[in-house]
Amino acid sequence: ASYNLLLLPGDGIGPEVMAGVETVLAALRETGIARFETETDLVGGAAIDRHGKPLADETLERAKAADAILLGAVGGPKWNGVAYDIRPEAGLLRLRKDLALFANLRPAICYPALADASALKRELVEGLDIMIVRELTGGVYFGEPKEITVQADGSKRAVDTQVYTTGEIERIAHVAFDLARKRSGRVASAEKNNVMKSGVLWKEVVTQVHAEHYADVALEHVLADNCAMQLVRRPKQFDVLVTDNLFGDVLSDVAAMLTGSLGMLPSASLGAAGDGGMRRALYEPVHGSAPDIAGADKANPIAMIGSLAMCLRYSFGLGEAADLLDGAITDTLAAGTRTADIAADGAGAVGTKAMAEAIAAA
Amino acid sequence: ASYNLLLLPGDGIGPEVMAGVETVLAALRETGIARFETETDLVGGAAIDRHGKPLADETLERAKAADAILLGAVGGPKWNGVAYDIRPEAGLLRLRKDLALFANLRPAICYPALADASALKRELVEGLDIMIVRELTGGVYFGEPKEITVQADGSKRAVDTQVYTTGEIERIAHVAFDLARKRSGRVASAEKNNVMKSGVLWKEVVTQVHAEHYADVALEHVLADNCAMQLVRRPKQFDVLVTDNLFGDVLSDVAAMLTGSLGMLPSASLGAAGDGGMRRALYEPVHGSAPDIAGADKANPIAMIGSLAMCLRYSFGLGEAADLLDGAITDTLAAGTRTADIAADGAGAVGTKAMAEAIAAA
Ligand SMILES: CC(C)[C@H](C(=O)O)[C@@H](O)C(=O)O
Numbered sequence: 254a255s256y257n258l259l260l261l262p263g264d265g266i267g268p269e270v271m272a273g274v275e276t277v278l279a280a281l282r283e284t285g286i287a288r289f290e291t292e293t294d295l296v297g298g299a300a301i302d303r304h305g306k307p308l309a310d311e312t313l314e315r316a317k318a319a320d321a322i323l324l325g326a327v328g329g330p331k332w333n334g335v336a337y338d339i340r341p342e343a344g345l346l347r348l349r350k351d352l353a354l355f356a357n358l359r360p361a362i363c364y365p366a367l368a369d370a371s372a373l374k375r376e377l378v379e380g381l382d383i384m385i386v387r388e389l390t391g392g393v394y395f396g397e398p399k400e401i402t403v404q405a406d407g408s409k410r411a412v413d414t415q416v417y418t419t420g421e422i423e424r425i426a427h428v429a430f431d432l433a434r435k436r437s438g439r440v441a442s443a444e445k446n447n448v449m450k451s452g453v454l455w456k457e458v459v460t461q462v463h464a465e466h467y468a469d470v471a472l473e474h475v476l477a478d479n480c481a482m483q484l485v486r487r488p489k490q491f492d493v494l495v496t497d498n499l500f501g502d503v504l505s506d507v508a509a510m511l512t513g514s515l516g517m518l519p520s521a522s523l524g525a526a527g528d529g530g531m532r533r534a535l536y537e538p539v540h541g542s543a544p545d546i547a548g549a550d551k552a553n554p555i556a557m558i559g560s561l562a563m564c565l566r567y568s569f570g571l572g573e574a575a576d577l578l579d580g581a582i583t584d585t586l587a588a589g590t591r592t593a594d595i596a597a598d599g600a601g602a603v604g605t606k607a608m609a610e611a612i613a614a615a
Numbered sequence: 616a617s618y619n620l621l622l623l624p625g626d627g628i629g630p631e632v633m634a635g636v637e638t639v640l641a642a643l644r645e646t647g648i649a650r651f652e653t654e655t656d657l658v659g660g661a662a663i664d665r666h667g668k669p670l671a672d673e674t675l676e677r678a679k680a681a682d683a684i685l686l687g688a689v690g691g692p693k694w695n696g697v698a699y700d701i702r703p704e705a706g707l708l709r710l711r712k713d714l715a716l717f718a719n720l721r722p723a724i725c726y727p728a729l730a731d732a733s734a735l736k737r738e739l740v741e742g743l744d745i746m747i748v749r750e751l752t753g754g755v756y757f758g759e760p761k762e763i764t765v766q767a768d769g770s771k772r773a774v775d776t777q778v779y780t781t782g783e784i785e786r787i788a789h790v791a792f793d794l795a796r797k798r799s800g801r802v803a804s805a806e807k808n809n810v811m812k813s814g815v816l817w818k819e820v821v822t823q824v825h826a827e828h829y830a831d832v833a834l835e836h837v838l839a840d841n842c843a844m845q846l847v848r849r850p851k852q853f854d855v856l857v858t859d860n861l862f863g864d865v866l867s868d869v870a871a872m873l874t875g876s877l878g879m880l881p882s883a884s885l886g887a888a889g890d891g892g893m894r895r896a897l898y899e900p901v902h903g904s905a906p907d908i909a910g911a912d913k914a915n916p917i918a919m920i921g922s923l924a925m926c927l928r929y930s931f932g933l934g935e936a937a938d939l940l941d942g943a944i945t946d947t948l949a950a951g952t953r954t955a956d957i958a959a960d961g962a963g964a965v966g967t968k969a970m971a972e973a974i975a976a977a
């Protein structure tokens with residue numbers, strides 16, 4: 254088989270960690286598992302600098318034509334002053350929306366070698382393995398009206414609108430329950446049905462999808478504020494956690510931080526499976542563009558390379574190749590290879606390039 | 616002086632911890648500091664059982680007439696089935712809105728004696744003292760439309776609306792900056808200006824209030840998702856944290872959980888200062904109604920009694936009496952008196968009543 258990947262390195266450390274992906278792809282090509290063609294384009298601040306906007310129309314067309322997209326990171330202080338609608342993040346949001354990538358999968362895994370890096374006590378995070386399933390194309394991110402209006406007296410009024418429909422909640426619920434079946438068979442669903450009507454509908458639809466199709470999976474409802482607390486108090490109680498776009502943004506960041514492995518976590522954003530079987534998908538690290546260390550060969554490429562592993566698994570059905578790659582990451586860490594962010598005392602750390610090469614070799 | 620307090624014990628452990636307040640009030644009366652008159656009424660599930668709704672109109676009138684309100688907790692499994700608009704929490708939301716209690720102050724303090732109860736490593740939370748200032752009468756909690764509509768095909772569509780005006784943001788910003796001046800002189804303001812228009816306006820107005828009136832205070836803007844991460848990673852970087860109603864709900868719960876003192880934290884919800892000087896105010900513990908231990912004399916009354924201390928300080932200007940009461944709590948803990956939730960091994964724990972009496976005696 255032959256796969257066509259669009260690489261969008263973006264800003265900050267994005268280009269460096271994406272170079273790590275190319276190193277690994279070269280090694281994967283040698284194994285003969287599959288053919289990988291790549292194209293590279295601009296997104297975020299880099300695209301603003303070139304095109305005046307964070308996602309050029311031709312880039313969007315390329316993204317639609319690709320078998321999968323790998324994205325580095327967007328944003329940085331250089332573009333802090335730009336207007337809301339053209340800031341670097343807007344390019345990412347448009348990609349999610351226009352490609353209908355409604356299911357954001359964010360694993361929060363505590364690597365044993367890094368458990369001590371967690372702010373939490375070791376016993377609370379050792380072995381942690383949560384899969385957050387965040388709705389990504391609805392809610393307050395995209396609902397209309399979304400505007401600031403000036404009143405007669407000169408004061409302003411800002412409005413954002415959270416909208417969810419039965420269909421949007423059903424499809425994300427299916428993703429969560431299907432994943433739970435392959436994992437420990439437990440789903441927690443988080444909303445604020447005591448305050449939000451969208452929370453009322455969320456709970457109702459998730460309950461119904463569960464009753465109709467997934468009686469074998471255990472379902473628990475939890476209020477989003479309590480969920481945030483429980484993530485800190487006893488994170489291992491969760492397996493699959495499904496929630497809306499905004500709560501997912503906050504809760505998945507908390508979960509990622511707990512693991513002590515923030516710089517190591519990948520993510521997948523998936524669309525619906527098309528007629529041909531393959532679904533649109535974008536893979537990106539959970540971490541940001543880290544402008545403070547950009548260009549210094551200091552970034553940890555593992556989250557980006559792990560995102561490639563998710564791509565092999567979820568987009569191309571190459572489960573064995575994904576296992577091989579995840580194994581190479583684990584082995585490289587076990588052999589003591591560390592970038593500065595995960596080196597116990599910063600001493601003996603290798604650079605971005607050397608880490609990618611070590612993984613490719615493994 | 617004479618003060619008129621409305622006591623709303625509510626549900627679950629509410630009545631027990633409120634009894635602790637009465638014990639302490641009796642002791643305070645003996646000191647001759649002031650006269651305290653109390654009235655007691657129903658709220659939440661208890662009011663649903665009696666009146667068919669969680670806040671009777673006459674209770675609201677009493678609340679408006681009182682010098683301050685003390686509330687225990689609302690809700691419990693008994694009322695889980697009731698409709699959205701009359702569930703126990705709705706009584707609390709109506710109190711906040713109709714009394715215009717726009718400023719929710721939630722201190723997150725790590726009591727040294729309890730630092731080991733935190734999920735975080737001791738060094739990260741020891742000495743932690745954050746004041747979260749949450750906007751409480753705006754945002755997605757109260758914006759219209761807020762509704763579920765049935766579509767032609769039978770599917771549903773739920774809408775919640777987040778609205779913020781310049782005036783709403785200005786007044787909460789003033790509360791935060793004024794508090795910071797009495798503390799360490801630092802404010803962090805959290806929003807999602809990269810996704811929400813209300814976040815754009817929030818940042819703009821907070822920046823302006825700061826520039827015009829509080830140049831002596833240090834202001835930092837932080838995205839809400841990153842803020843949640845930072846609270847876990849390095850909580851002591853925060854002093855005063857100001858944010859909107861929904862982010863405040865989640866972030867203040869995370870901050871409270873970090874301290875290891877969840878059952879010990881009070882809160883104040885304040886309105887604007889009226890002509891006479893006194894502002895409408897409601898004081899309540901951060902913890903919930905804990906139905907599992909209700910009636911068992913096991914609840915920790917310290918959060919409720921600490922809420923009375925906040926009442927003395929913020930509503931009645933009785934700073935010395937508040938210090939006295941806070942000191943009594945600290946001394947009682949230092950003497951080793953513990954309710955079950957904070958006893959190292961559950962052994963030797965005292966009940967709700969005994970704890971309240973120990974504090975009153977101190
Ligand atoms: C960059 C930003 C728009 C984005 C979001 O809010 O979704 C980010 O925080 C994320 O979680 O991917």
Ligand SMILES: CC(C)[C@H](C(=O)O)[C@@H](O)C(=O)O
Nearest residue numbers: 447448478704705707708864
């Ligand atoms: C009970 C509920 C309505 C309330 C809220 O969401 O504000 C609670 O979580 C709180 O923080 O006081």
